[in-house]
Amino acid sequence: MNILESLKSAIQSIKGNKIRSFLTMLGIIIGISSVITMSSIGKGGQESITGNLKEGGYGKFNITIDKTDENFRWKYLLNEDIVNKLRESNKFKGVSPKISVNLGVKIEGSARRQMIMFNATTPDYENIDKINILYGRNILPFEYENGEKVIVIDNITAKDLFGNSKSALGKRIELFKGRFGNPQSYKIIGVYQNPLEQMIKVMGGKRVPRFGRMPLPTYEKLYDSQKTGYTTIILESKTPEDMALSMTQAKELLDSITGEAELYDINVENNGAASFDSILTTLNIFVTFVAGISLFVGGIGVMNIMLVSVVERTKEIGIRKAIGAKDIDILLQFLMESIILTGIGGVIGITLGVFLAIIIGYFIGINPVFSFITILISLIVSMGIGIIFGVTPAKKAAKLNPVDALRAE
Structure with a gap:
């Protein structure tokens, strides 16, 4: 079984459980959107507050x-x-x-x-x-x-x-x-x-x-x-x-x-502007970090759902291993499921975060400042969470004994 077949199998599994897949992604969506929203609003507020001071000082x-x-x-x-x-x-x-x-x-x-x-x-x-x-x-x-x-x-x-x-x-x-x-x-x-x-x-x-x-x-x-x-x-x-x-x-x-x-x-x-700018930068980093904690919580949710998925699909795993699937094939399939879920969740989270930042910024009078680096890092982190929190369920699935798996009800 090659990587392409593992990918197709992972996608089919996700499509077969749409509601559970969405709930799995929800934690990642909330986490990524929180980071994007807080970061862009924070940077926009910082620019709004210190803009005149910087222009008059540097x-x-x-x-x-x-x-x-x-x-x-x-x-x-x-x-x-x-x-x-x-x-x-x-x-x-x-x-x-x-x-x-x-x-x-x-x-x-x-x-x-x-x-x-x-x-x-x-x-x-x-x-x-x-x-x-x-x-x-x-x-x-x-x-x-x-x-x-x-x-x-x-x-x-x-x-x-x-x-x-x-x-x-x-x-x-x-x-x-x-x-x-x-x-x-x-x-x-x-x-x-x-x-x-x-x-x-x-x-x-x-x-x-x-x-x-x-x-x-x-x-x-x-x-x-x-x-x-x-x-x-x-x-x-x-x-x-x-x-x-x-x-x-x-x-x-x-x-x-x-x-x-x-x-x-x-x-x-510009001593005063630079000092205040430094304070706001530190505060913005702290707030973004706090928002990022929800990503960790979302990752645990991914791992939990994937572990449940392994239990539910024990018999399927046994059949696949009985007809020749190797441990690495099973490992790759579950890892890909996890990465696809968190990747899609990351894209949706970024889109939602940008939308929320624009709406919130409009009502509070701040123009959000979006950073391409922040958005890219958020997407990479979401994919990384899929790997990190998907490893344990994937390993568990790969190590299942075919005979025991086939006996599972």
Whole structure:
């Protein structure tokens, strides 16, 4: 009896017991579909949460100054001269100053106030640290040049101030520095996605940091930034892979410009994103592993059904061995039955898992991310389960004594 005949015999046996075959596959179907669904939803959620953070971080780094150092002097503040020389070196894809400051915010005519972190920036900064505009538009180049009193705010702030994010467009709010600062009226021209919103929600936090942006020249008109210098200079390497080299070059340039390179701290922009991404990756692996336990349970179910099948077909095995079937032929037939069952179950499970991931993702607002490697591994694992858990029943069937098998009722 050759392999082809063993295969035909295995298929006929499966067709002859359709309900039992389906119940045998059910554990594998549930296991594989659980792995595919949990893995794709987990990866989709991870991309949704960290996508904006990654886009705004990889290949970018900050320069700040340590004002507590004993060698610090006011002449070493981050200023326009340092920015220009870094930019003129042509060693970086982008260079931009930034002033980060907490400003009080209130609607005109209202007494309610809240604090928001504003970044006073340049057009170059908008290219380096991009934001996702939900409503309206970003600040235009001429508005930067003229120091216009226009701002963009994040969607959480807009919703809190005006009831919903879209309603904030075109409205005016007052900004003031310090408790007794002179309020200045600004027009809201855009609302953008708060980059930390999803991350804070997943971590169980309720208080999401609020952000806004304004033209740097506008801030400099109102407040004397020469005394405090820029908070940060943000740089982008020409390629993310060259970031380490770019950071070294920035350090060398600072040394040549000021002679006090040790006063300046250079930090990677995406530390928070990378750390959170790592946490989510670990969590996703754990959840997928838990879902994969059902595959083991399904494998035990396969073995159990195959053992029952051996008992029920004892006489059939005896007849086949009596007319010349060898132990290896019997072994192959039962192994093939097991592999076919788990293989078909794996294909159905993958299809069901993809379908469930799409449906669940639609309702919870996450685009599932399917991995070809994960799907391939799932199919291989399901076939492997057929081999592993089918060996014992197959061996039992192959070792049956023909005489004893023929006597079986």
